[in-house]
Amino acid sequence: MKRRGTLLRNILCALLFLTVILGAPTGWLYDLGAGEGTGQGQWPSQGVGRLERQEEIEAFFLAQTPATIATGGELTACPLARLRDAGQEGVHYHHNYGGRWGSYVSEYITAGYPISAGEKFLQSLAAGGFYNRYYLVRLEDGSHLCVYFDDYLLLAGGDRFPVGYVRYATNEERQMLGRLAEDYDADTAYILDMYRHGKVNWMLDLTLRLGVCLAAGVGVWTLAERRKKRAISTT
Secondary structure, eight states: OHHHHHHHHHHHHHHHHHIIIIIOOOHHHHTTTOOEESSTTSEEOTTOEEOOSGGGHHHHHHHTOOEEOOTTOOEEEEEEEEESSGGGOEEEEEEETTEEEEEEEOSEEEOOSSOOHHHHHHHHHHHTTTEEEEEEEEOTTSOEEEEEOOTHHHHTTSOOOOOBEEEEOOHHHHHHHHHHTTTSOEEEEEEEEOOOTTSOOHHHHHHHHHHHHHHHHHHHHHHHHHHHHHHHHHO
């Protein structure tokens, strides 16, 4: 019985470790000092306009006017996610048991369409710490616009969105929007990018995650040792 309890505890600790390393959101830490303004990824200051109609998209793009979206709008998850730090893309080599092997990290990861709740959850759990998902936002005229932001904001309630700028969609983004075009009246040429690129360094972020796991492990071990000492002292 005791072995079974120890095994269960070890499994739960391993799952918690993987969740923190792969899926825990840390973007909010890097936004603590973002402040208000008109810079991409900042909180909107007075004068930052809202994109509300499809006919406004090109005008915002041509003038490179800062924009944001209304809170409480309908958001639909897209079957595409992109690395928070583009510098993580590429082959990463590892040395293990005297050998050398490499793993490739793609800038984009895709999902099936329509994306199921289960697939979205598993993908967020396995890669949510390193990737942000794209979303379609429903504008006031009934059309849709693809937006990209640090999606920890949705966990915080999605009651505030940062400043963004309209840009041309990349090839991967266009392909994704093409898959959605049959079901949504969405502009396939433009993206409202509200993510503050460069705020995350993936290696430092991974070190932070490992530090959190180490601190949690030390805390759990310390509590277990105290319980053992109490049990011994009472016998």
